[in-house]
Structures are given as structure tokens and as C-alpha cells.
Amino acid sequence: MRQTIKLKVNGVERQDDVEPRMLLVHYLRDRLNLTGTHVGCDTGQCGACTVLLNGEAVKSCMVLAVQANGAEVSTVESLARGTEYHPVQQAFWDMHGLQCGFCTPGMMMAAVGLLKRNPNPTDDEIREQLEGNLCRCTGYQNIVAAVRSAAEKMQSTPAAAPVTAGASGE
Amino acid sequence: MYSGDFAYYAPTSLGEMLTLLNNAKPEVKVLAGGQSLIPLLKLRLASPATLIDASQVPDLRMIADSGNTITLGAMTTYFQAIDSPLVQQRCPLIIQALRQVGDPQVRARGTIGGSLAHADPAGDLPAVAMALDAEIHAVSSNGERSIAAANFFTDVLTTALQPNEVLKSVSFTATDQPATGTAYVKHRHPASGYAVVGVAAVVRLGADGTCQEARVGITGAGAHAARARGVEQALAGKTLDEAALDAACASAADGLDLMSDTYASDEFRAHLTRVLAKRALAEAASRAHSQA
Ligand SMILES: Cc1cc2nc3c(=O)[nH]c(=O)nc-3n(C[C@H](O)[C@H](O)[C@H](O)COP(=O)(O)OP(=O)(O)OC[C@H]3O[C@@H](n4cnc5c(N)ncnc54)[C@H](O)[C@@H]3O)c2cc1C
Numbered sequence: 173m174r175q176t177i178k179l180k181v182n183g184v185e186r187q188d189d190v191e192p193r194m195l196l197v198h199y200l201r202d203r204l205n206l207t208g209t210h211v212g213c214d215t216g217q218c219g220a221c222t223v224l225l226n227g228e229a230v231k232s233c234m235v236l237a238v239q240a241n242g243a244e245v246s247t248v249e250s251l252a253r254g255t256e257y258h259p260v261q262q263a264f265w266d267m268h269g270l271q272c273g274f275c276t277p278g279m280m281m282a283a284v285g286l287l288k289r290n291p292n293p294t295d296d297e298i299r300e301q302l303e304g305n306l307c308r309c310t311g312y313q314n315i316v317a318a319v320r321s322a323a324e325k326m327q328s329t330p331a332a333a334p335v336t337a338g339a340s341g342e
Numbered sequence: 343m344y345s346g347d348f349a350y351y352a353p354t355s356l357g358e359m360l361t362l363l364n365n366a367k368p369e370v371k372v373l374a375g376g377q378s379l380i381p382l383l384k385l386r387l388a389s390p391a392t393l394i395d396a397s398q399v400p401d402l403r404m405i406a407d408s409g410n411t412i413t414l415g416a417m418t419t420y421f422q423a424i425d426s427p428l429v430q431q432r433c434p435l436i437i438q439a440l441r442q443v444g445d446p447q448v449r450a451r452g453t454i455g456g457s458l459a460h461a462d463p464a465g466d467l468p469a470v471a472m473a474l475d476a477e478i479h480a481v482s483s484n485g486e487r488s489i490a491a492a493n494f495f496t497d498v499l500t501t502a503l504q505p506n507e508v509l510k511s512v513s514f515t516a517t518d519q520p521a522t523g524t525a526y527v528k529h530r531h532p533a534s535g536y537a538v539v540g541v542a543a544v545v546r547l548g549a550d551g552t553c554q555e556a557r558v559g560i561t562g563a564g565a566h567a568a569r570a571r572g573v574e575q576a577l578a579g580k581t582l583d584e585a586a587l588d589a590a591c592a593s594a595a596d597g598l599d600l601m602s603d604t605y606a607s608d609e610f611r612a613h614l615t616r617v618l619a620k621r622a623l624a625e626a627a628s629r630a631h632s633q634a
């Protein structure tokens with residue numbers, strides 16, 4: 173029994189018929205071809221599938237597409253403005269916050285979510301808040317450095333933090 | 343991973359939800375934050391024919407001051423509870439425990455009601471519900487009833503809720519009285535983050551500094567959350583020094599139906615229960631002193 177969902181993805185209104193059992197991550201990747209959102213574990217452990225749902229970082233393999241009906245979703249593809257990187261993307265580049273890059277989209281979306289809740293985190297808070305995201309390559313040091321660097325930049329130039337999707341909350 | 347097929351409804355009122363619960367094709371399951379249910383669906387450990395999404399029901403979303411208690415609607419997310427000034431002020435124990443649940447993505451989706459209704463033996467909030475003498479408010483088309491936390495958790499993943507009942511809200515005893523302190527201490531499973539053992543403690547001191555009341559909730563150790571009544575009784579009237587805590591907490595694991603798995607044997611769980619009960623009580627007592 174298919175259901176019609178209406179939602180806003182990266183600022184674009186979408187309407188689609190989906191099976192209720194379709195996961196949000198599959199809707200984004202397979203229907204909308206937004207393949208920046210990765211599937212690492214599919215069991216809620218790795219965070220590679222992290223997107224913003226109404227402004228909050230969530231694991232899109234743990235949300236049904238039908239649960240996103242009426243919501244705003246932002247994926248990693250929404251971060252850059254044309255050729256201009258989001259401060260979090262720029263910081264991952266500058267601080268070498270990645271190696272293979274598989275975890276990176278989820279890491280960056282989790283970082284965007286954490287900086288919304290806590291714009292000026294300590295290193296310990298960054299580590300704690302990235303608990304839901306696993307990386308097999310970097311050893312995390314440069315990821316933490318990247319988030320710290322992004323936080324500093326976003327504090328000094330708040331306008332440099334696009335990602336508009338909705339207020340946090342419900 | 344795809345789950346089995348199911349029919350999905352997102353009712354917009356409690357009345358509509360209760361009617362669906364009675365009339366939809368069984369097995370019917372309520373979907374809250376999905377952070378426990380969706381993995382079960384994907385692994386096909388649960389294959390309900392019908393899912394009823396509770397997220398659009400306004401009656402299940404509220405945070406209210408109710409005098410001696412505060413009441414949280416079932417669909418309050420962990421983040422909403424953590425961010426609530428009322429909860430921070432009147433039930434800091436809830437905050438301390440919820441900050442330790444899973445990770446931020448889980449705390450954004452997971453709900454108070456889902457956590458209690460799921461009754462994971464390693465869940466954090468059940469210990470807090472025990473220590474704060476929570477009342478769980480359930481509603482069905484036959485009306486409402488309240489269930490004391492002590493009678494709510496009945497077995498692994500099993501509660502006193504009936505299949506046609508919705509967990510509507512939960513009232514937690516407020517602890518913002520003078521000379522009262524609380525603490526939640528957890529030994530985290532290194533991979534899953536769940537509590538191998540978690541202990542929630544409430545301590546109220548008298549004018550002479552002795553323990554007037556202690557309430558201790560334990561999760562992770564046994565099949566379901568439990569009160570450590572023996573410890574509570576042993577502490578009544580005592581000065582909460584090292585020796586008194588040691589003596590009382592020696593019995594913290596008594597009477598628990600201890601679980602055993604590859605990470606933690608029943609013996610290790612019993613040991614953790616005693617050690618963490620002492621730490622939680624010491625931390626709660628020190629907070630109670632500073633509130634005196
Ligand atoms: C990676 C990860 C780590 C986690 N770590 C922890 C942890 O450290 N500690 C911890 O405590 N938990 C942890 N969890 C579980 C998390 O807390 C869940 O959110 C919680 O157990 C269930 O809440 P939910 O709102 O997601 O419920 P759901 O998954 O939607 O539902 C769970 C069950 O409760 C029933 N239910 C839900 N709401 C109601 C209602 N109002 N009335 C009747 N029945 C209802 C459902 O039918 C279902 O059977 C973790 C989960 C994940 C994915």
C-alpha cells in the first residue's frame with residue numbers, strides 16, 4: 173500500500189509515492205539520486221547516513237520515508253553554495269579531516285547538527301557529540317580539529333553558516 | 343535492509359489513534375521515535391501488519407508542571423526533555439541520564455514513552471523511572487489508568503501495557519526540595535552505548551544530615567529495571583559515610599534476576615551493581631548536602 177509523501181529536500185519541494193517500509197536513506201539515494209548520503213551499517217551504529225531532519229541530525233537509515241512527510245530534510249549536497257564550501261566542508265578540507273571519505277558526509281552533517289546545538293564546543297564535547305559517527309581511517313584527531321576550526325570560523329562570521337532547513341524542535 | 347511490508351497510519355488525534363489500535367489489522371504496533379522499533383523491523387525480529395505513527399498526535403506532546411511531579415508526554419524526545427528548563431530545574435536526574443543515552447542522533451529521535459514502552463533491559467530511563475517513583479499514564483478506548491513504575495516493567499521487553507493501550511504520558515516525582523540530591527551512574531557497553539548496568543539514586547537528608555529517604559533504581563543487571571529496596575531500607579536514618587554506603591550496597595544485587603552474556607557475566611553484573619549503586623548514592627548524597 174503506497175503512500176504519498178510531500179517534503180522539502182535541500183530546499184526543493186518533493187512529492188512521491190513510496191512504500192511505507194522504504195527508509196529515508198533509500199528514498200534520498202535511490203529516488204532522488206542524492207548519493208552523498210552513505211549507508212555504512214544500516215543498523216544505526218555508524219552515522220554515515222546522517223542528515224538533518226527539521227534541522228536536527230538524525231540517522232536516515234533509522235527513519236522511514238513516510239515519517240519525513242511534511243518535514244524538511246537537508247543532505248550533504250545542501251552544504252556548498254555553488255563553488256563556495258560550507259565552513260564545515262572547508263574545515264574538513266583544511267584540517268585533513270578525512271582519508272577515504274566514506275564517513276565524511278555523515279560526519280559533516282553530524283558536525284552541522286552539533287554546532288547548531290552548541291556553537292562553541294570544547295574538544296571533549298566534540299568527541300562526545302560525534303559519538304554516533306564511526307570512522308575507520310582517520311583516528312578522529314583531524315575530524316575533531318576540523319569541527320573546532322569550523323566552530324571558530326562560524327563564530328567569527330555567523331553569516332558563513334548556510335544550512336537553512338527549518339528550526340530545530342519537533 | 344528492508345522490513346516486511348506493513349500498513350502505515352499517522353493519525354492526528356488520540357481518538358483516531360485509539361480507534362485504529364482497536365480496528366486495524368493485527369499485529370498493530372505504535373511507532374514513536376523508531377530508534378528501537380525500526381531496527382527490529384529491519385532485522386525482521388518484529389513483523390507487525392500495521393504501524394501507527396504517534397508523531398502527529400498533539401495530546402502526546404507536552405511537558406507540564408503538576409505540583410509534586412512533572413509530566414512528560416510520551417512523544418517528548420530526549421532532546422526536548424534535555425532542553426526543557428522545567429525538567430532541568432525539577433528533575434535533573436532525567437537530564438543526567440538522558441545525556442548518556444546513545445548518541446545525539448538517537449537523542450533527537452528517541453522518546454520518553456518509547457523508551458519506557460520498549461522496556462529494554464539495558465535502557466537508561468527505566469532506572470530513572472524507578473528512582474523517581476514514576477506513574478505511567480496509559481489510555482485506551484476503555485479509558486485511562488495509571489501504572490506505578492514498580493508495577494510497569496514485568497520482563498525483558500515486556501510491560502504492563504495492553505495491546506490496545508497507548509502510553510500517554512509519564513509523571514516523575516520532582517526532586518527540587520531542600521537537602522535532596524540525585525545521580526545516575528552507568529557502565530556503558532563500549533560498542534552499543536547501552537547500560538551494562540546503570541543506577542539512578544535519589545537521596546533526601548534530614549536536618550541532622552542523616553538519610554531520611556533513599557530511592558535506588560537499577561537497570562541492565564536483570565531482565566527489567568528494579569528498585570533496590572534492601573539498600574534503601576539499610577540507609578534510612580544513617581549518616582551516609584563510606585562505611586554505611588559499603589554496608590548497604592553489599593546487598594544491591596540481591597534478588598535481581600541477573601542476566602549473563604558474552605560481555606558481562608552475571609557475577610560481573612552483580613559486582614557492577616554494588617559498585618555503581620555506591621557511586622550513585624555518594625554523588626546524590628553530596629548533591630543533597632550542597633542543597634541543604
Ligand atoms: C545506536 C543506538 C544506541 C542506543 N543507545 C541507547 C542507550 O544507550 N540507552 C538507552 O536507553 N537506549 C538506547 N537506544 C534506544 C533508544 O533509547 C530508543 O529511542 C528507545 O529505546 C525507544 O524509543 P523510541 O521513541 O525510539 O521508540 P520506538 O522504537 O518507536 O518504539 C519502541 C517500542 O515501544 C512501543 N511504543 C513506543 N511508544 C509507545 C506509546 N506511546 N505507547 C505504546 N507503545 C509505544 C513501540 O510499539 C515499540 O514496541 C539506542 C538506540 C540506537 C539506535
Ligand code: FES
Pocket residue numbers: 210211212213214215216217218219220221222231232233234
Ligand atoms: S548506515 Fe545509518 S547508522 Fe550506519
Ligand code: FES
Pocket residue numbers: 269270271272273274275276306307308309310
Ligand atoms: S575517512 Fe574513511 S571512514 Fe572516515
